[in-house]
Amino acid sequence: MHHADPQREALRLRTLATLRDVPDFPRPGIVFKDITPVLGDAALLRDVIAAMVAPWLGEDITHVAGIESRGFIFGVPVALALGAGFIPIRKPGKLPWRTMSQDYALEYGTDRLEMHIDACPSPSRVLVVDDVLATGGTAGAACQLIARLGGDVVGCSFLLAIPVLKGRARLDGCRLETFIEV
């Protein structure tokens, strides 16, 4: 946490006020955190990207891995700011070249992510980026894929975390930075 910085705290409050809660999307009982009003505000978009970048300056990140789809939106500007390349981590069947896949558990059933086998040759220092950390299943699977393909996962960066879902527990051993917790 960085509550000591008044500018950062003002930005956190402005972002919280701009995020939109959409109840019962995509299913009854889920409160969806809609980031599109943040994306649509030019100054806010610039400032939240800078806030997601700041903790990783000086970490020699070589690649930012973004998780489909909203991780792509935040991942590319973060990569540009860090002087890093970008790796798309995608849903099954989307990547054209040879892939490695990783299954992970959902509340009911399983899901799968894929990555190109040559995306993070060793030595790569990879930062995982997504919009929301909920249960951590998705980001955990992304970290496993990167490690299996020879990359070092330096950490994970999220705009927003929902701590009650305990996503941090599924990312242990990895540095985690979240701009906002709700």
Ligand code: AMP
């Ligand atoms: P997780 O449970 O951490 O694996 O989250 C799964 C994916 O769904 C992540 O990519 C999140 O961006 C997204 N997600 C999960 N819960 C929410 C929510 N309440 N609002 C918006 N996105 C969510």
